[in-house]
Amino acid sequence: MFEIGPLLIQAFTYARQFLTTLGATPLQAVVGIKFLQTTLTISIILAIPLFLVYAERKISAFMQARLGPMHTGPWGLLQTPADTIKLLFKEDIVPQGADRLLHLLAVILAAAPVFVCFAPVPWGTGFPLINLDTGILFVFAVSGVSTLGILAAGWGSGNKFSMLGGLRGAAQMVSYEIPRALSVVPVVLFYSSLNLQTIATAQMERWHGWMPKWFIFYPGIGQIAFIVFLIASVAETNRIPFDIPEAESELVSGYHTEYSGMKFAFFFLAEYVYVFLSSALVTTLFLGGADGAAFLPSWMWFLGKTLLIVFLFLWFRWTFPRLRVDRLMQFCWQFLLPLALVNIVLTVGWMMCKTPSQDVLPTQAAIPSSEMHGSPDDAGLTKAVEK
């Protein structure tokens, strides 16, 4: 089948040899190749919002019995590039009362982590990804930096609406990060690895020869973890029904009210790329990553599943009304968090029933879940594992 991964590895090997023949030392050649790979990845990531914005416009239009953009290019395909060009030419306005440095820094802080987060994502077999041992933890850690961008945007704009948006955004993202991380703990416990590549490959087996052994198909625990992770991911990306940081009817447009031109575009870029990243994580953790039947190459399976979850995100946006601020917090702390904790206990129980042998302890207990968040359940959890 048409696998891109091995081809890319081959190409990069040739490129390294070519650099060496040009007189570069091995270290210089490796650095050069890394630079090339990074540039390639960033270009691909920059193209994602172009497609997602178009998809969002079209899907929302179809859901409301409209046609959406139709005039720029065939079926309005060139609408997003045209809008990007428009944004490039727009005047960059900084309000008088703004903190000029923070106003600029906010954009960078919000958009820069996006590109780093894609480093450990396993796109398919043989892709030259960075095989990070701390994969999922790394993604959570780096994507958390974007919260600072929203806070800085809220403060740096010198506008009360922006400020309120920034405050809401910070409260929401810090709260929802906890159930999001805890919902991944069952997956991490099950495959006893934080490495996204390992988690994806571990799901490539079959039950009875046909049923895929993806984590979502484990009765009970798989579905709960999936739902909690999906809801928390929608909240993390600040999209409707969790878009209180930029609620149009309440806050003009929240933390990015005072941004125009490309600065505004970068906030949007960050949002859409995070939608894609969350979908890619859902695919890796719950849907078996690049696993699938052999008639399509693995990277196509990965992309297909990811786009399916992206569609879910868009569907939510045009279906649900916005939550009120207090209900939003209540939902997180009183529903999602307990659910995620109960799920961890259930998973540990399941694993102890399945493998009551002695050797399960050292390998399975190797994931210090409480390193991420000191939850009250950790003491109980570790004791349960020790028994």
Place this chain on the structure above:
Amino acid sequence: MTLPLGIFYALSALMIGFSLVVVTSRNLFRGAMCLTASMGFVAAFFALLGGDFLAASQLLIYVGGVMVLILFVVMFVQTPDLFRARQTSVRWIPALLLAGGVGALFIRAFCHIESPTELPVLQPTSTALGHLLLGDMAVPFEVISLVLLAALVGALVFGLERES
């Protein structure tokens, strides 16, 4: 000078620079942002020394959690004095003496330490860390989680008090 050593010095210079801004800037929000940056550089040091799990945790907890909360509080208590807060203490002479003394002690102590000339090869640490935390170090680990539990219960008590 080798490449890791160069990176180390560059990171140190940046971190010291940002920390200096934290204690000299009169703008509280900017100061907090610079403190966030120095926290990030601590993560970079961990990564440089081969502690990949520690670096990610540092970023997750300090940059994405603690510092966001600090900034949150700064935004909430926004008053005009935030922008011209005096950065020098009234008793700055004893403070300077104390800081200088501690600094001298540190320099004296670290002069005697044989530092490894070779940096460790970056390899996975999470498995070893897990074995340690649930094996030899299980008791301290449990005690630390008790401290966190107490903090959580305390937060809950304060929260309930305000509601009633």
